[in-house]
Amino acid sequence: MTYKQISSTQNALIKHIVLLKEKSRERRKSGLFVVEGQREIDLALNGNYALETILFYPEIFNEEQLPKTSNETEIIEISKDVYQKIAHRETTEGIVAIAKSKSHDLSQLKLTTKNPLILIAEAPEKPGNIGALLRTADAANVDAFILANPKTDLYNPNIIRSSVGCAFTNQIATGNTEDIISFLKANNINIYSAILQDAQHYHQQDFTKASAIVVGTEADGLSQAWRDASTQNIIIPMSGKIDSMNVSVAAGILVFEAKRQRDFI
Structure with a gap:
């Protein structure tokens, strides 16, 4: 399957992901947060979290292992530079997601x-x-x-x-x-x-x-x-x-x- 691709670290979405990782204010304002790693993403889905976007680096992550999500989830293939920019650690298996936060009142x-x-x-x-x-x-x-x-x-x-x-x-x-x-x-x-x-x-x-x-x-x-x-x-x-x-x-x-x-x- 062909997916949208992002290769530039200056892409607006990539800049937004960096902000979500670094700024709690941005997480609160947007109602979004970043999840790294296949296990964590699977647990988020099992916990009924909605994923807005999944980004994967195909040199590390096999697209056949992409989790089953709703049609509203955008799936994007990213370059090595982009992955290194948004990944907190290199052991997250080449997959990162943007998820919608829940209320915990x-x-x-x-x-x-x-x-x-x-x-x-x-x-x-x-x-x-x-x-x-x-x-x-x-x-x-x-x-x-x-x-x-x-x-x-x-x-x-x-x-x-x-x-x-x-x-x-x-x-x-x-x-x-x-x-x-x-x-x-x-x-x-x-x-x-x-x-x-x-x-x-x-x-x-x-x-x-x-x-x-x-x-x-x-x-x-x-x-x-x-x-x-x-x-x-x-x-x-x-x-x-x-x-x-x-x-x-x-x-x-x-x-x-x-x-x-x-x-x-």
């Missing part, structure tokens, strides 16, 4: 089970940590992942890359801390906040009921609002010289304890 969050398990992260800033949290949420198959007071937009390419596509596999919501707490209380969801003060060991808690596990950053921890709203503050007993660990590691320990308990219901 808290009001659209739908919980379909009586005892949901939710992972909440307050004010995470590092894309790598957010990506790792998304991988944890996917691995545990939580009912929802919520970002409270997010400092980085979800479609930052570093988040998508570090999440290895799990930005598309989770039910994700964002909102401010106060609204999230109100949502949890309105839905009778117990709040377990990872806070050192007035805390009990995490494995002493009953996570089989509707539960939200809340983690903060290593630097700042959780805000006072979570301390006030918490059903129970929880800690992970530590035997070393420091009193904190990476947020995604802590979240994994807490969430999988909840999963362990639920496996025995």
